[in-house]
Amino acid sequence: MKRELPACPVETTLMLISDRWKVLIIRDLMDGTKRFGELKKSIGSISQKVLTSNLRSMEESGLLTRKVYAEVPPRVEYTLTETGYSLKPILDSMVEWGKAYQKANQ
Amino acid sequence: MKRELPACPVETTLMLISDRWKVLIIRDLMDGTKRFGELKKSIGSISQKVLTSNLRSMEESGLLTRKVYAEVPPRVEYTLTETGYSLKPILDSMVEWGKAYQKANQ
DNA sequence: CAGGATCCCTTTGGATACTG
DNA sequence: CAGTATCCAAAGGGATCCTG
Numbered sequence: 001m002k003r004e005l006p007a008c009p010v011e012t013t014l015m016l017i018s019d020r021w022k023v024l025i026i027r028d029l030m031d032g033t034k035r036f037g038e039l040k041k042s043i044g045s046i047s048q049k050v051l052t053s054n055l056r057s058m059e060e061s062g063l064l065t066r067k068v069y070a071e072v073p074p075r076v077e078y079t080l081t082e083t084g085y086s087l088k089p090i091l092d093s094m095v096e097w098g099k100a101y102q103k104a105n106q
Numbered sequence: 107m108k109r110e111l112p113a114c115p116v117e118t119t120l121m122l123i124s125d126r127w128k129v130l131i132i133r134d135l136m137d138g139t140k141r142f143g144e145l146k147k148s149i150g151s152i153s154q155k156v157l158t159s160n161l162r163s164m165e166e167s168g169l170l171t172r173k174v175y176a177e178v179p180p181r182v183e184y185t186l187t188e189t190g191y192s193l194k195p196i197l198d199s200m201v202e203w204g205k206a207y208q209k210a211n212q
Numbered sequence: 213c214a215g216g217a218t219c220c221c222t223t224t225g226g227a228t229a230c231t232g
Numbered sequence: 233c234a235g236t237a238t239c240c241a242a243a244g245g246g247a248t249c250c251t252g
Contacts, residue, residue, distance in 0.1 A: 009204030098115030
């Protein structure tokens with residue numbers, strides 16, 4: 001799963017967040033820690049498998065942490081790292097740009 | 107090729123630029139108009155087919171314009187639209203973030 | 213030069229069933 | 233609840249050959 005970092009900075013960023021779901025996951029975690037089920041619900045149409053694999057790869061990239069509680073039923077919480085949270089300006093820009101684009105193309 | 111705009115602004119932005127190559131194309135066009143061959147060369151490892159299909163879909167999205175000159179050999183120039191150029195702040199943020207990430211993970 | 217056409221591979225995502 | 237395992241479909245991308 002771990003790939004080499006590209007030489008180009010913008011490619012590095014893209015590699016880490018450009019999947020269909022990762023930006024949505026990050027956005028939903030900007031509000032704070034969430035459980036697996038909460039994430040799945042707030043994202044909506046994502047399948048368990050895909051959510052799991054995205055979360056794992058983002059953990060590996062250092063964008064978020066995964067904390068497992070030894071309880072029954074199990075509880076797993078996901079939290080953005082500093083690195084993950086530092087993507088906020090990019091996300092905000094993307095939201096603003098997207099709004100303007102939607103307005104112009106509705 | 108034309109897809110419905112998602113309800114969510116950030117998804118809209120993602121849909122338009124999150125492919126592997128689109129951000130690189132936009133970045134290369136930030137400097138000004140370029141010919142097909144120049145783009146292909148500056149991007150490097152992209153194949154003709156993929157470059158063509160990305161350019162067409164970006165034209166359809168209103169991010170760039172395509173101008174064909176009736177010459178032999180043919181000349182085709184691509185230029186960012188205002189909309190495409192307005193992605194600059196996002197690109198810049200991505201470059202900055204990518205640099206910091208690379209530095210932290212080298 | 214700037215592509216179109218074709219074939220194939222890999223990756224991502226989706227559906228369903230099962231489990232500690 | 234939060235996964236795993238398995239199978240499958242679709243899309244993006246790559247390679248090669250051909251052409252106005």
